[in-house]
Amino acid sequence: MILPIVAYGAPVLRKMCKDIDADYPGLDKLIEDMWETMYASNGVGLAAPQINKDIRLFVMDSVQIFENLEDDELGLYPDGPGIKKVFINAHIVDLEGEEWAYNEGCLSIPKIREDVYRQETVILQYWDEQFVEHTESFNGITARVILHEYDHIDGKLFIDYIKPLRRKLLQGKLNDINKGKVKVDYKMIFPK
Secondary structure, three states: OOOOEEOOOOHHHHOOOEOOOOOOOOHHHHHHHHHHHHHHOOOOEEEHHHHOOOEOEEEEEOHHHHHOOOHHHHOOOOOOOOOEEEEEEEEEEEEEEEEEEEEEEEOOEEEEEEEEEEEEEEEEEEEOOOOOEEEEEEEHHHHHHHHHHHHHHOOOOHHHHOOHHHHHHHHHHHHHHHOOOOOOOOOEEOOO
């Protein structure tokens, strides 16, 4: 089932999410719905707060990013061909490497894209959908998508990383999103 995406301004997007256990009600269905919602919205990642759930769960598929790159761009990102994974109760163990800029967007903040600096590598402890624990290192585009979605479960948004002046210039667009004055081709819930 395709779920509506929560828009900028909703309190759930600023909450520190809580860990869950394997007995979380309807978890398999929720994960299935998150995949369906993410793909229907043309996203590459989706975190539980974006569908109004304050739990530490996100899904991501960086494979589709690599599928859309031109041949001459593929060499720029050593983490190809990307991954498709479910992350439950994720916690960052470490961040490594140089910070680098990439133009990010967010399903909860439609029509706004900005360059965001993030570190090259993230080491993450998480559980998969079978509740098997993993500690893994991810880099490049894959790390970036993970860090973007991870921010959601920590109550952060990509716009928090942009310079204050630039954010002030975007405030009108952010207010419009908050009020539902934005057209998108996917279902959304607006706070006002």
